[in-house]
Amino acid sequence: MSLNLSDVKRIAHLARVQIDDADAEIALRQLSGILGLIEEMQSVNTDGIAPMSHSQDVTQRLRDDVVTETDQRALFQSVAPAVEGGLYLVPKVIE
Amino acid sequence: MQWEVVIGLETHVQLQTHSKIFSGASTAFGAAPNTQACVVSIALPGVLPVLNREAVRCAIKFGLAIDAEIAPRSVFARKNYFYPDLPKGYQISQYELPVVGKGRLAIQVGDQEKIINITRAHLEEDAGKSVHEDFHGMSGIDLNRAGTPLLEIVSEPDMRSAAEAVAYAKKLHELVQWIGICDGNMQEGSFRCDVNVSVRRAGSDKLGTRREIKNLNSFRFMQQAIEYETRWQIETLEDGGEIHQATVLFDPDSGETRAMRSKEEANDYRYFPDPDLLPLAISADDIAEVKAALPELPEVMKARFEREYGLSAYDAATITASRAMADYFVATAAKFSGEAKLVANWVMGSVAAKLNEEGRAIADSPVTSAQLAALLTRIHDGTISGKIAKDVFAAMWAGEGEADAIIDRQGLRQVSDAGAIEKIVDEVLAANAVMVAEYKSGKEKAFNGLVGQCMKASKGKANPAQVNEILRKKLG
Amino acid sequence: MINKSLKELAALLAAKQISSVELTREFLARIARLNPTINAFVTLDEERTLAQARAADERIAKGEAAPLTGIPIAQKDIFAAHGWRTTCGSRMLENFIAPYDAHIVQEFDRAGAVNLGRTNMDEFAMGSSNETSHYGKVRNPWDVERVPGGSSGGSAAAVAARMCPAATGTDTGGSIRQPASLCGLSGLKPTYGVCSRYGLVAFASSLDQAGPMAKSAEDLALMMNVMAGFDPRDSTSLPREKEDYARDLGKSLAGLRIGLPREYFAEGLDSGVAQVVQNAIAEYRKLGAQIVEISLPNNKLSIPVYYVLAPAEASSNLARFDGVRYGYRAPEYADLNDMYCKTRAQGFGAEVKRRIMIGTYVLSAGYYDAYYLKAQKIRRLIAQDFVEAFKHCDVIMGPTAPGTAFKFGEKTADPVQMYLEDLYTIAVNLAGLPGMSIPAGFAGNLPVGLQIIGNYFDEAKMLNIGHALQQQTDWHLRLPEGV
Structure with a gap:
């Protein structure tokens, strides 16, 4: 599966990373190299093999439904780029 | 040319838990912005989700209530997209393996019963909220709601009119309250519907292109929105136009739907199993435990009312349309020695009409079940006629006292001499x-x-x- | 003093021959002298550090000391530590003061250890040379023109230059073991799920695991006694009894079956490294171990599988860095989307962006089955190789890295060359097994690590195996010149 420049730009947009044409060219070359490395997988027969998401065959532990967290807004918002009235500010959201 | 409308619903039900689905932050509504946004809610680097047991119990309850298969193993997946109210840049949801599989819900439209098939229901987390008041041209983000547990219930496209869609939504709304998994508060967004609408030529078995009406939070708006959307799609097609798949919003002021700008570009959500969470296992014992604590379900109660009280299928369905109404009926009937049919008539008639008129819930009825039973007893023993009883009921509703006192005071006792x-x-x-x-x-x-x-x-x-x-x- | 084991330091502290404040000051002085060259530490906070040392001294005075009380430990800059700048090697978190503690940081605090400072690392742990850090490259104390390995390169260099007695690291594809090998120290990546990931800034969640880096296996055991253990805040943390990782130290190795995977000694391995590894294995033979040849036939697939799974998870894990709630935000932007794109383009370095893009691509519509799902299936084949191998041996040994420390810039031009650094380490992460690297000798004046791979939860056994070699050799005590 080979990659082209418009793929690179589409991926960059999906990942919300600004990329100019020159960088996209470099990225195309490097990403193609990595995909070449990955391509080796396609020769392996994996029929009937269950995908492995976790190394241990364990199931989800459940938490009791108890409120344990207290209000720490002031602390958390002390590292925020822009806040007002307890809200995080972002450029206008258009629905 | 005859057209047929095809409707399916995706309903987001906020589950009634104390804490969030993946953290110990409170889910209480109405707190000051971001005061219930803990480290997990704001997605600080390094934090991790742990699943709330109660959210799982709610999902099991719902599965039992719609006679669905409850998956012995289900998987949480990440739905990746950027939006400021989505702090991690992905929503934890379920994709390929949902917790609740195929089920069904019977609805009543007029005096017809219809089965609506439910495709699936899955657990996921809610997003935060964008506040659009003008902060120097910026939007404000409140993450108190981020991480509130949701059950997303997806129906098959089985509905053929706005009335059926609303009947389904109402039935579902009642059911989730009946089994105690949701407070049903639509103003606060506890129960939200996305409606998929498409139209096709009558007789065609191919589905038309659908448009999704997002975030309907009242049954009245749902009815209006579907009717508008249906008309718009038919007119567009009849004028030789095409329907394009889109996400639309309903504007209650204009009564129209419009496409959402933020959803214009095709989404590629890149779902994959969330590596921070392990598969959710639900055993037969877990299900049995929830089942034992489940209240009698509406369908079961309806059959019992037909059997035990001799009600017609229609009356039994109407009475069991809400748990509160059913409870009121049962309490009244227990204190009344006459025919239950009379109780049913009064509950569905005068009581329901008054409640409806005043927009009250039956639990807040000024005439209690005991008071109603006392009134009906006076009809049964011939003290007053049914007609006079209506006047007495109106006086009771107005707070003028008990039935007997009103009858005596106003000299309404029936003459049988x-x-x-x-x-x-x-x-x-x-x-x-x-x-x-x-x-x-x-x-x-x-x-x-x-x-x-x-x-x-x-x-x-x-x-x-x-x-x-x-x-x-x-x-x- | 600087070459003493944790046990020896604890004994000195207990005997009041030295105070924690004195010990801490000694290491701070060494950092002041060596760090300008080595660049192993990105953040120091003497005041906080010394306050902890004073508290430790009080605790020791009250006779309430735990084994690591009063001992300064360096923390990889990937663990959130309340009040400490936590950068993860990225511009994105340049000014991020963590408002909470990672589980492991809490455990060290509880043990009374002293937080000496934050060690440099490849940005978001993505790299094998520490060249991707926004805070400059870390130099290898054995040869300052060479890389220390990565991503835990700061921790490795700090221990190697004796700027700290021990440090923490994380290992997603070899990030503890490879720098341990290149810097001549001991490093352990535990079984997945043994150390909590809570507060560890995620790279690839299904592979990330925290572990200790120190001079000796014995020191690793003491570190593990603090770091390991169940944490209810991490769904993948395994609910197991607390164990004493030093319990097996000193046990005989007679009858131990050591498996040597044919694939680890094939093409791609530096001959000098191969020789050092063979010498170490010969030592084990002398200690009574038997050598068994084994095969890990799918090992070569571990690199392609890893470079699908890890970037895929990373692309999603790093989506939270959007300039909204914390971290870097681009100074100028036209609208919301532009803010996202500029913030992430400016806040992330080249390697991180590369991996985010690869990960985004392999998960995108139409490619998921061919890449992600396929990789997950082969991951199972790779894990099954180990299950099969452990039927014939107790531990697996081989090289940690294909070569010794390389020169700066040598592998940066071609990302694929850099990725091959992890040829022997990645499969261990994919299988979730414990892996360790211990110093086994030198090739051309540069340290070489021996990798020891154990079965699930066999850390104590592996630590004894490492310890046994360190009783026979002094590779782990050698010091770089100038240190």
Whole structure:
């Protein structure tokens, strides 16, 4: 599966990373190299093999439904780029 | 040209838990912005999700209530997209393996019952909220709601009219409250519907292109939105246009739908199993435990009411449309020795009408079940007629006291004394010679007129059965 | 003093021959002298550090000391530590003061250890040379023109230059073991799920695991006694009894079956490294171990599988860095989308962006089955190789890295060359097994690590195996010149 420049730009947009044409060219070359490395997988027969998401065959532990967290807004918002009235500010959201 | 509308719903039900689905932050509504946004809610680097047991129990309850298969193993997946109210840049949801599989829900449209199939229901987390008041041209983000547990319930495209869609949504709304998994508060967004609408030529078995109406939070708006959208799609097609798949919003002010700008570009959500969470296992024992604590379900109760109270299928369905109404009916019937049918008529009739008129819940009815039973007892024992009972009920509703006190105070006790009634009948016959003549010439209608005159003369208090009997006798 | 084991330091502290404040000051002085060259530390906070040392001294005075009380430990800059700048080697978190503690940081605090400072690392742990850090490259104390390995390169260099007695690291594809090998120290990546990931800034969640880096296996055991253990805040943390990782130290190795995977000694391995590894294995033979040849036939697939799974998870894990709630935000932007794109383009370095893009691509519509799902299936084949191998041996040994420390810039031009650094380490992460690297000798004056791979939860056994070699050799005590 080979990659082209418009793929690179589409991926960059999906990942919300600004990329100019020159960088996209470099990225195309490097990403193609990595995909070449990955391509080796396609020769392996994996029929009937269950995908492995976790190394241990364990199931989800459940938490009791108890409120344990207290209000720490002031602390958390002390590292925020822009806040007002307890809200995080972002450029206008258009629905 | 005949058109058929095809409708399917995706409903987001906020689950009634104390804490969030993956953290110990509170889910209480209405707190100051971001005061219930803990480290997990704001997605600080390094934090991790742990699943809330109660959210899982809610999902199991719902699965049992719609007779669905509950997956012994389900998987949480990440749905990746950027939006400021989505702090991690992905929503934890379920994709390929949802917790609840195929189920069904019976709805009542007019006096027809219809089965709506449910495709699946899955657990996921809610997003935060964007506040659009103008902060120097910026939007504000409140993450208190981020991480609130949701059950997303997806129906098959089985509905064929706005009325059916609303009936389904109402039934679902009642059911989730009935089994205690959701407070049903639509204003606060506890129950939100996305409606997929498409139209096709009648008789076609191919689905048309659908448009999704997002975030409907009232049944009235849902009805309006579907009707508008259906009309718009039909007109567009009849004018030779095409329908393009889109996400639209309903504007209650204009009564129209419009495409959302933020959803214009095609999404590629890149779902994959969330590596921070392990597969959710639900055993037969887990299900049995939830089942044991589950209240009697509406369908089961409906069948029981038909059997035990001799109600018609329609009455039983209406009474069990809400748990509160069913509870009220049962409580009233328990204190009443007459026919349950009378109780059902009153609950579905006068009580429901008054509640509806005043927008009250039955739990807040000014006339309690015990008071209603006392009133019905007075009909049953012949103290008052059904007609007088309506006036007494109105007085009770207005807070004028118990049934007996109102009857006594207003002198509404039914007259069953044969002598007194005979006297009234004699007077009426004397004063209405024309009607008597008509009756005797074969006009049966005139008889009813005479009964009416007798009732009027008694100010409604004469026992109608006795009036009938005496009148027949006297007229020979 | 600087070459003493944790046990020896604890004994000195207990005997009041030295105070924690004195010990801490000694290491701070070494950092002041060596760090300008080595660049192993990105953040120091003497005041906080010394306050902890004073508290430790009080605790020791009250006779309430735990084994690591008063001992300064360096923390990889990937663990959130309340009040400490936590950068993860990225511009994105340049000014991020963590408002909470990672589980492991809490455990060290509880043990009374002293937080000496934050060690440099490849940005978001993505790299094998520490060249991707926004805070400059870390130099290898054995040869300052060479890389220390990565991503835990700061921790490795700090221990190697004796700027700290021990440090923490994380290992997603070899990030503890490879720098341990290149810097001549001991490093352990535990079984996945043994150390909590809570507060560890995620790279690839299904592979990330925290572990200790120190001079000796014995020191690793003491570190593990603090770091390991169940944490209810991490769904993948395994609910197991607390164990004493030093319990097996000193046990005989007679009858131990050591498996040597044919694939680890094939093409791609530096001959000098191969020789050092063979010498170490010969030592084990002398200690009574038997050598068994084994095969891990799918090992070569571990690199392609890893470079699908790890970037895929990373692309999603790093989506939270959007300039909204914390971290870097681009100074100028036209609208919301532009803010996202500029913030992430400016806040992330080249390697991180590369991996985010690869990960985004392999998960995108139409490619998921061919890449992600396929990789997950082969991951199972790779894990099954180990299950099969452990039927024939107790531990697996081989090289940690294909070569010794390389020169700066040598592998940066071609990302694929850099990725091959992890040829022997990645499969261990994919299988979730414990892996360790211990110093086994030198090739051309540069340290070489021996990798020891154990079965699930066999850390104590592996630590004894490492310890046994360190009783026979002094590779782990050698010091770089100038240190």
